[in-house]
Amino acid sequence: xxxxxxxxxxxxxxxxxxxxxxxxxxxxxxxxxxxxxxxxxxxxxxxxxxxxxxxxxxxxxxxxxxxxxxxxxxxxxxxxxxxxxxxxxxxxxxxxxxxxxxxxxxxxxxxxxxxxxxxxxxxxxxxxxxxxxxxxxxxxxxxxxxxxxxxxxxxxxxxxxxxxxxxxxxxxxxxxxxxxxxxxxxxxxxxxxxxxxxxxxxxxxxxxxxxxxxxxxxxxxxxxxxxxxxxxxxxxxxxxxxxxxxxxxxxxxxxxxxxxxxxxxxxxxxxxxxxxxxxxxxxxxxxxxxxxxxxxxxx
Numbered sequence: 581x582x583x584x585x586x587x588x589x590x591x592x593x594x595x596x597x598x599x600x601x602x603x604x605x606x607x608x609x610x611x612x613x614x615x616x617x618x619x620x621x622x623x624x625x626x627x628x629x630x631x632x633x634x635x636x637x638x639x640x641x642x643x644x645x646x647x648x649x650x651x652x653x654x655x656x657x658x659x660x661x662x663x664x665x666x667x668x669x670x671x672x673x674x675x676x677x678x679x680x681x682x683x684x685x686x687x688x689x690x691x692x693x694x695x696x697x698x699x700x701x702x703x704x705x706x707x708x709x710x711x712x713x714x715x716x717x718x719x720x721x722x723x724x725x726x727x728x729x730x731x732x733x734x735x736x737x738x739x740x741x742x743x744x745x746x747x748x749x750x751x752x753x754x755x756x757x758x759x760x761x762x763x764x765x766x767x768x769x770x771x772x773x774x775x776x777x778x779x780x781x782x783x784x785x786x787x788x789x790x791x792x793x794x795x796x797x798x799x800x801x802x803x804x805x806x807x808x809x810x811x812x813x814x815x816x817x818x819x820x821x822x823x824x825x826x827x828x829x830x831x832x833x834x835x836x837x838x839x840x841x842x843x844x845x846x847x848x849x850x851x852x853x854x855x856x857x858x859x860x861x862x863x864x865x866x867x868x869x870x871x872x873x874x875x876x877x878x879x
Contacts, residue, residue, distance in 0.1 A: 615711030615791060626790070627704040632780070633695040636797050637687065640765070643805040644683075647761035648676060650811070663811045665833050665860075671760045671810075679762035682752075690769050691776075705790055712789035720792035721799060724782045728800065729846040731778050736843040737856070739771075759833045764808040775804075803846060807832040824848055824859075834860035 618626060625631055651671035654661040661667045712720065739750040749770045756763045765772065779800050783793035806816060809829055813819070818828025825848055835842040841858040844850045851857035 610714050611711040629698045629702040639801045644761045647809045679766045683765045720788040721796045724796040727782045733844045733850045757836050759808040760810045830860040
């Protein structure tokens with residue numbers, strides 16, 4: 581009898597453990613192993629206030645490096661050049677050095693001091709033991725995207741409609757009327773600060789898990805770079821999201837051709853509602869700008 585009771589007790593205990601595990605939805609457990617690994621092996625790195633800055637900067641320069649290699653190969657590789665929005669207007673070394681120098685200047689003058697200040701004054705990031713559920717992870721990123729999209733649409737529209745704001749802050753970004761990846765951060769310090777501020781604050785406002793916050797930061801950098809990359813690949817987001825809801829590289833390139841259109845960074849609904857939406861066409865890409873010179877006008 582004692583052996584039978586022991587077996588029944590162990591069976592009930594095992595069933596209770598199974599109920600505890602299966603009581604959670606399967607998607608609730610998907611991110612936990614990865615989060616446990618990061619928590620155990622990179623705890624100090626993740627807690628550092630410098631980590632989000634390093635993550636964003638590393639992601640940006642990696643993506644820019646990939647697209648720049650494609651830009652340099654495109655003139656002699658038809659399999660790449662066929663996907664460029666302006667296949668007859670190659671990206672040249674002077675274009676690369678000019679935009680890269682401004683990017684490095686901005687990082688040294690603005691991002692590096694801001695990162696040091698954050699490291700000195702901001703407390704370490706608290707790391708919860710539990711990972712976000714897969715649903716909350718993607719909903720958090722989507723929520724940050726929606727908020728950021730609205731904020732930047734208003735900022736962008738305002739800096740085009742107010743001549744002083746445009747000339748003082750935003751005109752530098754429009755010196756190039758053809759987009760390529762390094763134009764992404766060919767910005768004034770004020771614009772770089774504004775974009776970085778919202779990307780940092782929005783996950784805090786929505787009370788996102790730190791893993792969700794980092795996911796949004798990486799995705800935001802990826803989308804910004806893809807919008808400026810100057811390529812229309814079949815796997816680009818604007819070709820994957822249905823009904824024309826996503827902006828993408830062709831629409832943002834059209835914005836550099838016709839600066840009164842396509843202000844939103846992610847979605848298209850604000851441009852639709854405000855009447856600032858336009859669909860690019862090959863003829864406009866071919867006709868706009870000068871064949872040898874990609875730089876546009878400040879005014």
